[in-house]
Amino acid sequence: xxxxxxxxxxxxxxxxxxxxxxxxxxxxxxxxxxxxxxxxxxxxxxxxxxxxxxxxxxxxxxxxxxxxxxxxxxxxxxxxxxxxxxxxxxxxxxxxxxxxxxxxxxxxxxxxxxxxxxxxxxxxxxxxxxxxxxxxxxxxxxxxxxxxxxxxxxxxxxxxxxxxx
Amino acid sequence: xxxxxxxxxxxxxxxxxxxxxxxxxxxxxxxxxxxxxxxxxxxxxxxxxxxxxxxxxxxxxxxxxxxxxxxxxxxxxxxxxxxxxxxxxxxxxxxxxxxxxxxxxxxxxxxxxxxxxxxxxxxxxxxxxxxxxxxxxxxxxxxxxxxxxxxxxxxxxxxxxxxxxxxxxxxxxxxxxxxxxxxxxxxxxxxxxxxxxxxxxxxxxxxxxxxxxxxxxxxxxxxxxxxxxxxxxxxxxxxxxxxxxxxxxxxxxxxxxxxxxxxxxxxxxxxxxxxxxxxxxxxxxxxxxxxxxxxxxxxx
Numbered sequence: 173x174x175x176x177x178x179x180x181x182x183x184x185x186x187x188x189x190x191x192x193x194x195x196x197x198x199x200x201x202x203x204x205x206x207x208x209x210x211x212x213x214x215x216x217x218x219x220x221x222x223x224x225x226x227x228x229x230x231x232x233x234x235x236x237x238x239x240x241x242x243x244x245x246x247x248x249x250x251x252x253x254x255x256x257x258x259x260x261x262x263x264x265x266x267x268x269x270x271x272x273x274x275x276x277x278x279x280x281x282x283x284x285x286x287x288x289x290x291x292x293x294x295x296x297x298x299x300x301x302x303x304x305x306x307x308x309x310x311x312x313x314x315x316x317x318x319x320x321x322x323x324x325x326x327x328x329x330x331x332x333x334x335x336x337x
Numbered sequence: 338x339x340x341x342x343x344x345x346x347x348x349x350x351x352x353x354x355x356x357x358x359x360x361x362x363x364x365x366x367x368x369x370x371x372x373x374x375x376x377x378x379x380x381x382x383x384x385x386x387x388x389x390x391x392x393x394x395x396x397x398x399x400x401x402x403x404x405x406x407x408x409x410x411x412x413x414x415x416x417x418x419x420x421x422x423x424x425x426x427x428x429x430x431x432x433x434x435x436x437x438x439x440x441x442x443x444x445x446x447x448x449x450x451x452x453x454x455x456x457x458x459x460x461x462x463x464x465x466x467x468x469x470x471x472x473x474x475x476x477x478x479x480x481x482x483x484x485x486x487x488x489x490x491x492x493x494x495x496x497x498x499x500x501x502x503x504x505x506x507x508x509x510x511x512x513x514x515x516x517x518x519x520x521x522x523x524x525x526x527x528x529x530x531x532x533x534x535x536x537x538x539x540x541x542x543x544x545x546x547x548x549x550x551x552x553x554x555x556x557x558x559x560x561x562x563x564x565x566x567x568x569x570x571x572x573x574x575x576x577x578x579x580x581x582x583x584x585x586x587x588x589x590x591x592x593x594x595x596x597x598x599x600x601x602x603x604x605x606x607x608x609x610x611x612x613x614x615x616x617x618x619x620x621x622x623x624x625x626x627x628x629x630x631x632x633x634x635x636x637x
Contacts, residue, residue, distance in 0.1 A: 175416050175419075175420060176413070176416065176417075179412070179413055179416055183404070183409065183412065184403055184404070187403070187404045188403075191402070192396060192399050197402075197404070197405075197408075200404075201404055201408045201411075201412065204404075204412060205411070205412040205415050208412060208415070208416050208419075209415050209416060209419045212416055212419040212420050213419055213422075272395075272398050273398065273399055275395075276395040276396065276398060276399045277399065279395070280396075280399075291392065291396075292396065294357065295392075295393060295396050299357075299359060300353075300354065300357065300359050312350050313350070314350075314353075315348075315349065315350030315351065315352075315353035315354050315359075316348065316349050316350040316353070318353040318357070319349035319350070319352060319353045319385055320349065322353075322385060322388040322389050322392055323384075323385070323388050325388070325392050325395075326387070326388035326391045326392055329391060329392070329395050
C-alpha cells in the first residue's frame, strides 16, 4: 500500500464528497486528512481502500458534528462561554454564494444524515453494496433509501427553485 | 429454460438497482419483462430517473472546487509524518513490552515456589543442551563474599558442626515441582575440580530426611557421593561446583569433600538464597566437617 499514490488517486474525490456532505471546506479537509492518516496508522485488511477512506471520513465528520452539537448545546446553556467577536466572513462562500448553491445546501440539509451520505456516495459512483457497508445496512435497504432520498431531495429542490424564481 | 417472473410490481429498491445498473443478470430479466408490460412501473422508473438527474445536476452545482494547494500539501505532509511515525510506534512499544515481561519474570522469581520451579525448569533445559546450569551462570556473574544465614567468620570450629536447616531461613513449605530427571551417568560418586577459591553446592530440593556433609580436607580434588539410602539421586558437575539432583521424598545423605584450596562454599537449596561458609586456612591439617540438614523446617 502506497499512501501517497492513494492520496493522489482519491484525495480530490474524497474532499469533494466531504465538502458536499458538510458544506464546510475546513471540516472537509480536516476529515479527509484524518482518514488518510488513519489509513497509514491502522491500515485496513482485505478492504476496498477507497470505500474504507470514505467510511472513515464520514464517521469523522459525523462524530465531529455530534461534538459540535454538544458544544452548541453548551453554548446555549451558558452563553458567556461563546467566543467573542463576529464570525468571519467566508470569502469562498461569498464567491460561491449563488442562490442555487444555497438552495441545494438547504435541500441537502433537510435530509437525514444517512440519506445525505447515501446520495452523495452514490454520486461518487459507489455500489449499493459499498454504501451499505458505510452506513451499516443491507444492500436491499440501500436501494429503498436511495429511491426515497432522491424523491425527497428532488421535491426540496423543486420548492427551492420556485422560491428562487 | 425457466424464466423467473415478478409476482407483483417491483420494489423501489429493485428500480433503484435497475437505474444504477446494480441488478444482477438473474434479477434483471424478470424486471425488464415486467416493465415491458406495466406502464405504471415504467412511469415509476422515469420519475425516479428524473429525480436522479435533477439531484445529480444540483449536487454538481453545489461545489466542484478542488481543495486549496496548501491544504493538499498539508494533508500530504501529515501522511508522510504518520508514515515516519509508524515504525517508531512499534519500536517504542517493544521496550515497554520487554520491561513488563522482565518485571513479571523478576516478580515471579522472587516468590520461592515459582522461583524454584523456574530455576529447575531452566536448568533442565540448559543442562539437557549441555550448557552450564542457571545456578552456575548466576554464580559466575555474582560476586563472592555475600553473607547468608550460614555465614561463619570462624570456621575453625570444633568438629562436628551441625547447622540445622538454617540455610534457607525457611519456614516456607517445600516447593511443589516434578521430580528432576536423573542421568544414570551422574549417579554414584563424582570427582571434580572447582575453579578458584569458591565452590558452589546446589541442592535441587529439600528432602523428607537427609543431610549434606562437607568434609574439608587436604585433598586436591573435590568429590561428592550419596551415602545414605538413595533413590536414584545424582550429581551434575558444574564449572564451579556440583548440583545435587534429588527429590522431595528422598532420605539420602550426601558427602562432599572440599579441597583445602577452597575458601568459600556457597550453598543453595531449592532455589533459596545462597548461604556461604567461609573456610579459614589452617595448618593443623585436621579435617573439618560441616553438616547441613536438608529437611526443611516447618512453620510453627
